[in-house]
Amino acid sequence: MKFGLISLAVLGLLCASAQSDSSSSFKNGLLPRSPTLGGILNREGRAASPERVGALRQRRMQYDFTEETPEERHVRLDRADAIRRGFAHAWDGYKQYAYGADEIDVVNKVPKTTRNGWGATLVDALDTLWIMGMEDEFWKARDFVAKLDFGKDGGQLTKVFETNIRYIGGLLSAYELSNDKVFLQKAVELTDVIMPAFNTPLGLPWQMLNVTTGVGSSETPGKTSTNLAEIGTFQMEFYRLSQHTKNSTYHEAAQNVITVMLNKNKVNDPSSNYSIPGMYPMDIDMVSGKFTSRAAYWGGGGDSFYEYLAKTWILSDFMLERNIDMWSESIQSLKRYGVAESTSGHLFPGFVDGTKFYPYADTFTNFIPGTLGLISKIVGSDSYFELAENLLEAGYSVFDRMPSSLGAEAIKFVRKNVPSDYLLMKSSSQSMVDQYGFSLERPYYLLRPELIESLFYMYRLTGKTIYADRVWKIWQGIQRNCRVPGGYVGTANVAVDDSASGTMDIINSTESFFFAETFLYLYLTFADQSVISLDEWVFTTEAHPLSRKYVFDGTF
Numbered sequence: 001m002k003f004g005l006i007s008l009a010v011l012g013l014l015c016a017s018a019q020s021d022s023s024s025s026f027k028n029g030l031l032p033r034s035p036t037l038g039g040i041l042n043r044e045g046r047a048a049s050p051e052r053v054g055a056l057r058q059r060r061m062q063y064d065f066t067e068e069t070p071e072e073r074h075v076r077l078d079r080a081d082a083i084r085r086g087f088a089h090a091w092d093g094y095k096q097y098a099y100g101a102d103e104i105d106v107v108n109k110v111p112k113t114t115r116n117g118w119g120a121t122l123v124d125a126l127d128t129l130w131i132m133g134m135e136d137e138f139w140k141a142r143d144f145v146a147k148l149d150f151g152k153d154g155g156q157l158t159k160v161f162e163t164n165i166r167y168i169g170g171l172l173s174a175y176e177l178s179n180d181k182v183f184l185q186k187a188v189e190l191t192d193v194i195m196p197a198f199n200t201p202l203g204l205p206w207q208m209l210n211v212t213t214g215v216g217s218s219e220t221p222g223k224t225s226t227n228l229a230e231i232g233t234f235q236m237e238f239y240r241l242s243q244h245t246k247n248s249t250y251h252e253a254a255q256n257v258i259t260v261m262l263n264k265n266k267v268n269d270p271s272s273n274y275s276i277p278g279m280y281p282m283d284i285d286m287v288s289g290k291f292t293s294r295a296a297y298w299g300g301g302g303d304s305f306y307e308y309l310a311k312t313w314i315l316s317d318f319m320l321e322r323n324i325d326m327w328s329e330s331i332q333s334l335k336r337y338g339v340a341e342s343t344s345g346h347l348f349p350g351f352v353d354g355t356k357f358y359p360y361a362d363t364f365t366n367f368i369p370g371t372l373g374l375i376s377k378i379v380g381s382d383s384y385f386e387l388a389e390n391l392l393e394a395g396y397s398v399f400d401r402m403p404s405s406l407g408a409e410a411i412k413f414v415r416k417n418v419p420s421d422y423l424l425m426k427s428s429s430q431s432m433v434d435q436y437g438f439s440l441e442r443p444y445y446l447l448r449p450e451l452i453e454s455l456f457y458m459y460r461l462t463g464k465t466i467y468a469d470r471v472w473k474i475w476q477g478i479q480r481n482c483r484v485p486g487g488y489v490g491t492a493n494v495a496v497d498d499s500a501s502g503t504m505d506i507i508n509s510t511e512s513f514f515f516a517e518t519f520l521y522l523y524l525t526f527a528d529q530s531v532i533s534l535d536e537w538v539f540t541t542e543a544h545p546l547s548r549k550y551v552f553d554g555t556f
């Protein structure tokens with residue numbers, strides 16, 4: 001597939017030429033109001049060139065689906081309908097046994113408080129209800145949201161990252177879809193409740209917060225540790241909050257995190273754990289701002305940090321140039337150091353610890369092909385698009401080779417020409433490598449969305465129905481292995497198909513992301529392609545669509 005002339009390297013050159021522009025060339029009121037809005041600038045502190053921004057705005061990301069045949073359309077819409085019925089089954093269980101609770105305990109048919117009791121599933125699912133056309137349920141949920149009291153914390157510390165992606169993202173998206181101001185008010189109210197988490201020496205947020213006292217803490221008591229994803233996944237929601245409220249505080253707090261991280265860790269400093277440009281170690285101390293280990297990883301703990309570099313750039317109408325500079329550097333290093341070919345011929349991501357590579361991939365890494373495909377299409381890079389396709393093939397093989405059609409939480413693989421990867425494995429893992437081409441290190445599936453998300457992107461970006469067919473196969477696996485009376489649950493071993501074995505070997509977990517993210521990407525793969533078009537919306541890490549119609553006007 002060819003996308004035109006602009007490769008990532010060329011994009012770098014474009015960035016460089018923007019840097020040589022005078023910032024006074026930023027016309028039409030687009031100049032940031034305050035120099036503290038560093039993130040609206042590139043790494044050298046200059047604004048994006050209007051010409052470049054203008055050219056990028058013209059780019060169409062979605063494939064032109066006008067040539068779809070009537071039969072293809074018929075199959076697609078039937079599938080959308082089946083998924084909508086599946087969602088209705090899950091929602092009915094939640095409504096009957098746990099309405100307004102954070103989660104439903106499907107097995108015991110009782111509510112569960114896991115996220116401060118503010119109705120995580122209900123808030124996370126608002127946009128799914130809207131997009132699937134379940135309007136009565138949406139407006140009923142709206143009345144519930146209007147009465148939420150974020151002063152009561154359900155007796156739990158707040159996990160700041162999760163509060164942002166599930167609640168604040170969910171509320172913002174519900175506001176942009178429905179235009180009902182209650183959602184924005186509630187998003188602002190809750191953000192103001194968690195802002196004390198940023199009251200730290202450098203402004204890096206605590207992982208946990210007592211919302212009644214405003215006292216922060218690390219997840220490991222007594223420590224000041226955190227990780228990349230938990231400091232870097234505020235950018236999209238906070239940028240949008242600043243736009244809607246005209247209050248720059250939120251955006252500045254989110255961008256300050258990135259500034260501090262860059263300032264405190266230099267790749268050429270021998271005392272630093274940061275050794276490969278753009279491959280940021282995962283563990284960070286929020287008081288010193290320094291990386292505390294060398295392990296860099298794009299899976300759990302790192303994933304959405306990288307995702308937000310890319311997507312906040314799109315959301316900002318391509319003006320947050322620092323983000324795309326950083327993303328370009330990171331993705332080049334990922335390609336060079338962070339992926340390896342397995343003996344089964346697949347290109348998998350892994351852990352990079354200084355000069356060492358560990359062939360281990362959790363299912364969170366499956367977000368990479370979608371985001372990478374999206375950015376590669378915008379900037380016109382065939383080679384990075386191909387990388388996205390190859391990573392997707394690898395991720396899909398983990399699902400496809402299982403009798404359940406579902407993928408494990410984490411796998412290990414053996415690199416081509418690195419026999420020690422195999423020799424150092426437990427014999428049970430070796431047998432799995434012989435059988436499947438990888439070993440199931442965590443053999444369960446917890447209804448996670450990441451692979452479905454990337455297949456959805458690739459379908460919308462290329463129009464290739466093979467990606468949609470794969471989503472359908474996974475959905476059928478979910479139906480066979482995860483559907484029970486009252487809803488859906490995890491499955492304990494993806495190597496066994498429960499409907500074939502006749503025993504449901506389940507894990508009693510239905511996290512809110514199943515309603516927000518997994519169901520949304522499943523449905524959108526088969527809904528009309530104009531519904532939440534990639535040319536009009538950007539998804540947060542929790543699949544909350546934010547509209548691209550709110551152009552930055554330089555006034556927050």
Ligand code: DMJ
Binds near residue numbers: 165303448513517542
């Ligand atoms: C979601 O809550 C988000 O996608 C997050 O970034 C990490 N993954 C979970 C679902 O697996």
